[in-house]
Amino acid sequence: DLLKREWKSVINSMKLEMYVLHGAKDFPNKLPLLKISKSDLIKPFIKWSRNITSEEEFKIFQQYLLKIIPKLLRNYNYIDLTNLKNIQKLLIQNLSWKDKLDGIKKILTQP
Secondary structure (H helix, E strand, C coil), X not given: CHHHHCCHXXXXXXXXXXXXXXXXXXXHHHCCCCCCCHHHHHHHHHXXXXXXXXXXXXXXXXXXXXXXXXXXHHHCCXXXXXXXXXXHHHHCCCCCHHHXXXXXXXXXXXX
C-alpha cells in the first residue's frame, strides 16, 4: 500500500529502521530504497509550519525538527539540504518562538 501511495520517506525509514518481530526476517531487504526529491522532504515541514498558531505547537514542531534533521542529513546526503542545516542553527539561537517560526518559514521557501 505504501509503495502504491509513493510515501517514499516512510518506506525508506521502514527499510532502514524496522525490526521484524514475527514473520519474514528479510522483509526489510525486500523493500526498495527510493530516491526522494528535496521538495518531497521539505513540503510537509512547510505545511506544518503554516498551521502553527501557538507557542505550544511551535515547541512540538521544534522538538521534531531537532530530532529529524540529523537523520535526514544522514539518510539523504545526495540532496542539498543546506536549508535544514540553517534551520538547526536558527533553532539554537536565543529568539522568540515567533521569530524562529518566521525564520523557518523563510528558509523553507528558499530554493
